[in-house]
Amino acid sequence: MEISVTVNGVMHTGNVEPRTLLVQYIREHVGLTGTNIGCDTSSCGACSIHLNGEAVKSCTMLAVQADGQNITTIEGMADADGTLHPMQQAFMENHGLQCGYCTPGMVMAATSLLGENPNPTEREVRIGLEGNLCRCTGYHNIVQSVLAAAGGAK
Amino acid sequence: MIPAAFEYVRAGSAEEAIGLIGEHGEDAKFLAGGHSLLPLMKLRLAQPTVLVDIGRVTDLSYIRDGGDHIAIGALTRHMDIENSQLLRADVPLLAHAASHVGDPQVRHRGTIGGSLAHADPASDLPATTLALGATYVAQGPNGTRQIAAGDFYQGFLTSSLEPDEMLTEIRVPKMNGAGWSFQKFNRRAQDWAIVGVAAWRRNGDSGVALVNMGSTPVLASSVSTALAGGASIEDAAQQAAAEADPQADLNASIEYRTHLAKVLVKRALTEASN
Numbered sequence: 001m002e003i004s005v006t007v008n009g010v011m012h013t014g015n016v017e018p019r020t021l022l023v024q025y026i027r028e029h030v031g032l033t034g035t036n037i038g039c040d041t042s043s044c045g046a047c048s049i050h051l052n053g054e055a056v057k058s059c060t061m062l063a064v065q066a067d068g069q070n071i072t073t074i075e076g077m078a079d080a081d082g083t084l085h086p087m088q089q090a091f092m093e094n095h096g097l098q099c100g101y102c103t104p105g106m107v108m109a110a111t112s113l114l115g116e117n118p119n120p121t122e123r124e125v126r127i128g129l130e131g132n133l134c135r136c137t138g139y140h141n142i143v144q145s146v147l148a149a150a151g152g153a154k
Numbered sequence: 155m156i157p158a159a160f161e162y163v164r165a166g167s168a169e170e171a172i173g174l175i176g177e178h179g180e181d182a183k184f185l186a187g188g189h190s191l192l193p194l195m196k197l198r199l200a201q202p203t204v205l206v207d208i209g210r211v212t213d214l215s216y217i218r219d220g221g222d223h224i225a226i227g228a229l230t231r232h233m234d235i236e237n238s239q240l241l242r243a244d245v246p247l248l249a250h251a252a253s254h255v256g257d258p259q260v261r262h263r264g265t266i267g268g269s270l271a272h273a274d275p276a277s278d279l280p281a282t283t284l285a286l287g288a289t290y291v292a293q294g295p296n297g298t299r300q301i302a303a304g305d306f307y308q309g310f311l312t313s314s315l316e317p318d319e320m321l322t323e324i325r326v327p328k329m330n331g332a333g334w335s336f337q338k339f340n341r342r343a344q345d346w347a348i349v350g351v352a353a354w355r356r357n358g359d360s361g362v363a364l365v366n367m368g369s370t371p372v373l374a375s376s377v378s379t380a381l382a383g384g385a386s387i388e389d390a391a392q393q394a395a396a397e398a399d400p401q402a403d404l405n406a407s408i409e410y411r412t413h414l415a416k417v418l419v420k421r422a423l424t425e426a427s428n
């Protein structure tokens with residue numbers, strides 16, 4: 001089936017099998033491998049991307065469901081000149097990553113969270129990131145990073 | 155994990171979707187948000203030959219005041235239910251329960267109709283709408299019919315929907331200021347409930363339903379009967395598992411689930427009575 005998906009502002013048109021998962025499409029058809037596959041069962045959140053501005057798990061969507069939609073991946077967060085997105089900058093400054101595998105999903109989930117709740121409390125950040133697992137258990141600094149990006153820890 | 159191959163068709167309206175399902179027969183399935191169906195397909199526990207995508211039937215995404223009830227379009231997402239001012243005011247138990255489904259990413263995609271039609275006894279919204287005495291509206295090739303939540307759940311992942319019927323609307327009675335509580339006991343934030351309880355109480359009336367205490371969501375009517383008869387919360391909660399038929403799994407034995415149901419019903423009734 002032919003689909004057209006706008007990924008990080010660029011329209012991609014091509015044929016996919018209906019059973020192609022969105023995460024496969026992003027990684028193998030579009031060629032953007034920043035979106036990781038972790039659990040592949042919609043638990044870990046490593047594959048989180050933005051669909052029309054909201055975080056979703058791309059392992060639990062078909063590429064055909066994204067036909068005609070707007071997708072942002074981690075590669076689309078920094079400016080063209082390499083200036084990091086404030087959330088990426090906050091993760092860097094607050095040591096919000098250890099091995100880094102969960103980080104793209106964390107950044108996408110965290111920016112979606114701040115879109116809905118620009119000034120979350122620490123508890124709201126923790127609840128808001130319940131769909132993302134960090135197996136380094138580096139949650140403390142991840143939460144600090146999100147609070148910093150939101151304008152200072154509370 | 156990749157699902158088995160299937161044919162994909164997209165419907166623009168409920169009528170078109172019902173026509174497509176009828177055309178493709180019993181191995182065709184509706185695809186709404188996909189957050190119940192796609193995981194099953196990836197594990198190859200479900201292998202539909204045709205998916206009829208109803209995710210773009212946007213005229214079935216709404217929350218409206220229906221007088222004595224709130225009418226919710228079947229394709230309304232959990233996130234929209236959670237954030238609805240109308241539901242927060244008139245059916246706060248449902249708005250709150252929706253905020254406990256999965257995680258934010260899941261709630262951005264998953265729909266109330268998909269969750270109910272999937273008929274998973276471990277899901278939050280089937281039991282919640284059952285406790286609230288909701289009515290579901292199903293549309294088929296010959297028109298619509300109303301199904302009481304209490305008649306909808308027939309068995310594990312089995313509803314009374316015909317293969318060519320589609321859930322289109324959920325009608326939830328307004329709670330009119332009733333006290334309420336939603337208790338979800340799990341080990342990790344995003345997990346399904348090991349046991350859950352949705353409850354409301356107003357004067358002598360109450361509704362209590364259990365999550366994951368049988369092959370269907372369970373209406374704990376013995377609890378309501380006891381309360382109506384003047385029993386204390388403590389005594390009524392002892393009836394929590396009277397209608398239940400819990401199964402053991404890696405999270406809990408039958409005895410543990412039964413114990414949890416009593417503890418959680420007591421907590422729920424206490425909170426709903428404050």
